[in-house]
Structures are given as structure tokens and as C-alpha cells.
Amino acid sequence: MKNLIVVRGGGELATGVIHRLHNAGYRVLVLEQEKPSAIRREIVFAEAIYDREKRVERVTARCAADLKEAEKIMKAGDVAVLIDPQARCVASLKPKVLVDAIYAKRNLGTTRDMAELTIGIGPGFCAGRDVRCVVETMRGHNLGRLIYEGHSMLETDPAASTMPEKASRVIYAPVDGRLENGRTLSFTVHEGENVAFICSQDNQIVEIKAPVYGVLRGLIHDGYQVTKGLKIAEIDPSTRPDNCFTISAKSRCVSGAVLEAILAWERGIRK
16 A cells, blocks of 8 residues: 555554554554553544544544454545554555554564654664654653664663653552553542542452652553553643643654655655
């Protein structure tokens, strides 16, 4: 398919990339897992897996049952989302451009030969070995920088300690179990207030409380089977509730870098 770009992942950073590429005139096929774990559900295209479609800032993504339906969706002018966590369809599609935006902090199987141009978002990729290009995702001076040799910065890097402190407060699952009765995103919660419950494997109910006062910006999908240590929620003490429904500045910066890399490659500026 002409102007096809395959994006692995439909989470927060991936959605920024998908949104920009779609608006730039590319046809975008998103590959996701069967049960996505993105927490900022109001602004991630991964939610199309649960709800069959998801609209983010005037762009609609629709879940496809197979490649044939995905092609129809893209030809109709929407983003197509397909359950294919292993990216098996890439072998038959042979896309010219593939972006790995899973943001798992490690490479989950993307190789340089999966497309003519392969781009990795954030840590876990080596430019020139795993992919052709890596986009820096660490907040600070180098956010959005294109790396054509080597790695992006890890959060454990000593230089990361000089980065501005994140305003949000992340909540991790204290136990394995099923998350239930989650609060509505964009609502203001008080410190110590319950935002959800986890039914543990031994049938104990564990309360998940807000660590600070602020806006509930992210919460994993109700009914999700979480594992201890998994990021499940995010409280933002500084944002306005309506910011929960728009793409973040970081995502826009990263997406701009991806578009720059693609345009440079198409024009032969970067071989």
C-alpha cells in the first residue's frame, strides 16, 4: 500500500507519532497486543482494541480483524489497529517504514531488516544495529534528538539525575491481581483517596490510593490482570483536567522527530 507506515504500539508516545504521521498524509497501521496496558486511556489509540474505535484530537483509529479489513480502514481515511504483538504481518506487507514505539525500554523483536527504514523510540535500541535511527525520549536538552549511532539515554544514566523532576506521581501495582472499580480519568482526587482496587490472587481486596492531590491522568483498563510492580495509574498535581484529552508536549516532540527522520530518508538526506 502506498505511503504505508507500520507502528508497533499504540500507547501514549506511539499515539503522538501515529497522529502526526496520519495528519502528514501517511497511511498508518498500528500493531498492538490483545490487552493493551496503556494508562492514559483517553488519548491512546490502543483503546480501539477494547472499544473497536478511538478518536484522539479529530483522528479516528479503528480495530481491524485482519489485514484486509485494515486496508479498507486506511483507504477510508482512518488509522487501522491490528492485534499482532509479534509483528508477523510485516513479512507479507514489506513496509518501507516501521516505527517501534512500544516504549518497553527494551527491544521486543524489531530488527533492522523489517523495513527499509526502521526507527526505535527510546531506550532498548542501538542505532545502526537494531534499527537505523533512534529517537531520544529522556526529558531535557536532548528530547527528540535523532540518534544514528548508539543508544538513547537510560533513566539509570547519571545524567538523567539532572533532568527536571516529573510533575506526575506514578502508582505501581503492589500485588498481582485484577484491577477493578477504577475512578474516571480527568477527575480530581485527594491524597489518600481510593482510585481503584486490586483483587489479589488470594482473593484479598487491596486499595489503591492517590499519593498526592491532583488530576487522575492515567489508570489501566478495568479488569486488567496486573503484576506486582506494573505501572497502573498516574496522578498529576499540576495539570488541568482537559489536558487529559490532548496529546502531551513530549509526545509531540518525539513525533516531530520521527517525521523528520522519515522525510530526511525519503529525500535521500540520510541513506
